[in-house]
Amino acid sequence: xxxxxxxxxxxxxxxxxxxxxxxxxxxxxxxxxxxxxxxxxxxxxxxxxxxxxxxxxxxxxxxxxxxxxxxxxxxxxxxxxxxxxxxxxxxxxxxxxxxxxxxxxxxxxxxxxxxxxxxxxxxxxxxxxxxxxxxxxxxxxxxxxxxxxxxxxxxxxxxxxxxxxxxxxxxxxxxxxxxxxxxxxxxxxxxxxxxxxxxxxxxxxxxxxxxxxxxx
Amino acid sequence: xxxxxxxxxxxxxxxxxxxxxxxxxxxxxxxxxxxxxxxxxxxxxxxxxxxxxxxxxxxxxxxxxxxxxxxxxxxxxxxxxxxxxxxxxxxxxxxxxxxxxxxxxxxxxxxxxxxxxxxxxxxxxxxxxxxxxxxxxxxxxxxxxxxxxxxxxxxxxxxxxxxxxxxxxxxxxxxxxxxxxxxxxxxxxxxxxxxxxxxxxxxxxxxxxxxxxxxx
Numbered sequence: 001x002x003x004x005x006x007x008x009x010x011x012x013x014x015x016x017x018x019x020x021x022x023x024x025x026x027x028x029x030x031x032x033x034x035x036x037x038x039x040x041x042x043x044x045x046x047x048x049x050x051x052x053x054x055x056x057x058x059x060x061x062x063x064x065x066x067x068x069x070x071x072x073x074x075x076x077x078x079x080x081x082x083x084x085x086x087x088x089x090x091x092x093x094x095x096x097x098x099x100x101x102x103x104x105x106x107x108x109x110x111x112x113x114x115x116x117x118x119x120x121x122x123x124x125x126x127x128x129x130x131x132x133x134x135x136x137x138x139x140x141x142x143x144x145x146x147x148x149x150x151x152x153x154x155x156x157x158x159x160x161x162x163x164x165x166x167x168x169x170x171x172x173x174x175x176x177x178x179x180x181x182x183x184x185x186x187x188x189x190x191x192x193x194x195x196x197x198x199x200x201x202x203x204x205x206x207x208x209x210x211x212x213x214x215x216x
Numbered sequence: 217x218x219x220x221x222x223x224x225x226x227x228x229x230x231x232x233x234x235x236x237x238x239x240x241x242x243x244x245x246x247x248x249x250x251x252x253x254x255x256x257x258x259x260x261x262x263x264x265x266x267x268x269x270x271x272x273x274x275x276x277x278x279x280x281x282x283x284x285x286x287x288x289x290x291x292x293x294x295x296x297x298x299x300x301x302x303x304x305x306x307x308x309x310x311x312x313x314x315x316x317x318x319x320x321x322x323x324x325x326x327x328x329x330x331x332x333x334x335x336x337x338x339x340x341x342x343x344x345x346x347x348x349x350x351x352x353x354x355x356x357x358x359x360x361x362x363x364x365x366x367x368x369x370x371x372x373x374x375x376x377x378x379x380x381x382x383x384x385x386x387x388x389x390x391x392x393x394x395x396x397x398x399x400x401x402x403x404x405x406x407x408x409x410x411x412x413x414x415x416x417x418x419x420x421x422x423x424x425x426x427x428x429x430x431x432x
Contacts, residue, residue, distance in 0.1 A: 008428070013425070017414070018417075081426055095312070096311070109423060150426065193425045193426055195418055195419070195425070197418045202411055207326045210390050
C-alpha cells in the first residue's frame with residue numbers, strides 16, 4: 001500500500017514486475033520481438049490491457065510490429081527504478097531480516113543495502129551477506145548522518161509502530177514493511193511511501209481458492 | 217497466482233482480506249453497522265466497487281441500511297475458508313520457515329500446521345511453535361499416510377522445483393510458495409493451486425512509487 005496518491009493505478013503497478021519477468025524469460029529464450037497478442041497469451045492479460053498499461057508510460061512497441069523485448073525490459077527497469085541504487089537499511093535482524101540479508105539480492109532490484117540494526121548484542125557487529133549489524137542505539141545517529149532512501153522494517157509487531165515513527169521522522173522516504181502492523185494514522189506517514197508485505201493476506205487468498213475449489 | 221481458473225477475478229479476491237481486516241477493526245471499535253459510502257471512504261475503494269465485490273457472493277447488506285459489521289466479518293471468513301482447518305505442512309525450515317513457525321498464526325487463517333520437514337540433521341526432531349521437524353526422507357511417506365491440503369514451500373531455490381513436484385504428485389492440492397521459483401510448466405501443476413509470495417515483486421512496486429515520487 002502506498003499512502004501518497006499515484007497517477008497510475010495500483011493494479012497497473014502490480015503488473016509491471018510480471019512484464020519485467022516475462023521480458024527476462026524471453027531474452028533468455030533468445031526471443032527478440034513479441035506481438036501484443038502473443039504477450040497477452042503468455043501472460044494471461046488481454047492485449048488491450050497490455051496496450052493500456054504501456055500507454056501510461058508513453059509509447060513503446062509499434063502497431064503491427066510488436067514489442068522489442070530488450071526495450072520492454074529496459075523500460076520496465078527504468079520505470080521501477082532498478083537503475084537507481086537507492087540507499088537502504090534493514091531494521092530488525094530476526095528470521096525475516098536474516099532471510100533477506102542472506103538470500104535476497106537487493107541490488108538486482110535497485111537498492112543498496114548499507115547497514116542493519118538490531119537490539120540483540122549477539123548480532124551486533126556481525127555481518128550477513130556483507131552487511132554489518134549495528135546496535136539500535138546507533139540508528140538515530142546513522143539516519144542523521146546518512147541519506148537513507150528506504151528502510152526494511154522487520155522488527156517485532158510490538159516495536160513496529162515506534163521504530164516506524166523514528167524512521168519516518170528522520171528522513172526515510174519509504175518503508176518496506178514486514179511487520180503486519182499498519183503504519184498509517186501517524187502524521188509523518190502522509191509523506192512516506194509504505195509497501196506492506198502481508199503473509200496473512202496472501203494466505204487468505206490461497207484459502208479462498210482452496211475453498212472455492214472444494215465447494216465447486 | 218492461481219493456475220486453476222476462478223470464477224471471481226483475482227483483483228476481487230485480493231480485496232477480501234481488506235474487508236475482513238476492516239470488519240475486525242470496526243468490531244474492535246464497537247461499530248455494529250456501516251454504510252457502503254462510509255466503508256468506501258475508510259477503505260479507499262468506490263462504493264460501487266464494494267457493492268460489486270460483494271454481489272459476487274450473494275447479497276449481504278441492505279440498500280439504505282448498510283452492512284452489519286459482524287455479518288460482513290463472518291461472510292468474509294467463510295468465503296476465505298477461515299473456518300476450514302485445512303491440514304498444512306511446511307517444507308524447508310530455513311529463516312523463512314522458522315519465521316513462519318515461530319510467529320505466524322496459521323490457525324487464525326484456517327490452517328492447521330501439523331509437521332515441518334528439513335534436510336538439516338540439527339533441526340530434525342526439534343519443535344518450533346509446537347510443530348515437529350521431520351527429515352525430508354520421511355516426506356513421501358508422510359504424504360502417503362496423511363491428508364495434506366496445503367504445503368508451505370520454503371526450501372532453497374535450487375530444490376524448489378523438485379520438492380514442488382513431489383508435493384504435487386502426492387496429493388497436495390495447494391502450495392504457498394516462498395521460493396521465488398515459478399512452479400508452472402509441470403503437468404501436475406494444472407491441478408494444483410499455487411500462491412506465490414514474491415518479495416522482489418513487492419520491492420519493485422515500492423521502487424516504482426519511490427521513482428515516481430522523485431521524478432514528480
